[in-house]
Amino acid sequence: MARLLLFNKPFGVLSQFTDRGSPTTRATLSDFITAKGVYPAGRLDRDSEGLLLLTDDGRLQARISEPRFKLPKTYLVQVEGTPDDAALTQLRQGVALNDGMTLPAEALRIDAPDLWLRDPPIRVRKSVPDAWISLTIREGRNRQVRRMTAAVGLPTLRLVRWSIGDWTLEGLAPGTFMEIAV
Incomplete structure (x- = not known):
């Protein structure tokens, strides 16, 4: 069974688990998400807030994030x-x-x-x-x-x-x- 996490991303948090290439430390998903094996289905800009979905299922991730599905x-x-x-x-x-x-x-x-x-x-x-x-x-x-x-x-x-x-x-x-x- 697929797992789906609904996360309320705060302002200033990157929609990824690591912050590569930044000279300063910025907040990432790893500061909030303790579940293992899940990945963001889509993105939400650092200066935006709100719903970010994460899943461990590649098909579900594609259905959520790919524009052709027009969710x-x-x-x-x-x-x-x-x-x-x-x-x-x-x-x-x-x-x-x-x-x-x-x-x-x-x-x-x-x-x-x-x-x-x-x-x-x-x-x-x-x-x-x-x-x-x-x-x-x-x-x-x-x-x-x-x-x-x-x-x-x-x-x-x-x-x-x-x-x-x-x-x-x-x-x-x-x-x-x-x-x-x-």
């Missing part, structure tokens, strides 16, 4: 500015990035979610409003969500991956993981 990934995104209908429509229709058009996304304005405090906190500018959106994508290009929000004039301040497929962060504190059988 939905939902992000809670705090953006600088106020998302208007035009920006949300652009996100829903697909955004032109330097590596081509994105697939259409699901994009909604949401109230500020009840999340943990981030350490360090985001930068706040009193003269510029911020807001939250929920963005669901079905591909996984490098820094895609950040590039999409920037392309529609809404730079990302905080990015939390809430779900991948049917798996969510519900009830999982930052830096903790839960193992489930699949």
Whole structure:
């Protein structure tokens, strides 16, 4: 039976077990994950937080991480500015990035979610409003969500991956993981 770990990756943690080539020591998965023989199914940038799946099953890892399977990934995104209908429509229709058009996304304005405090906190500018959106994508290009929000004039301040497929962060504190059988 395959093992699957749901991990709530904190801000500043690398999505790998070792930190090669860095002159400074950075936090990695090995600082949090005690289970042996599991590997990340996909990546989450160091400056992003939230759900990272790890498994010991190569087929499951491929189904989760390979773009051809188009598994939905939902992000809670705090953006600088106020998302208007035009920006949300652009996100829903697909955004032109330097590596081509994105697939259409699901994009909604949401109230500020009840999340943990981030350490360090985001930068706040009193003269510029911020807001939250929920963005669901079905591909996984490098820094895609950040590039999409920037392309529609809404730079990302905080990015939390809430779900991948049917798996969510519900009830999982930052830096903790839960193992489930699949």
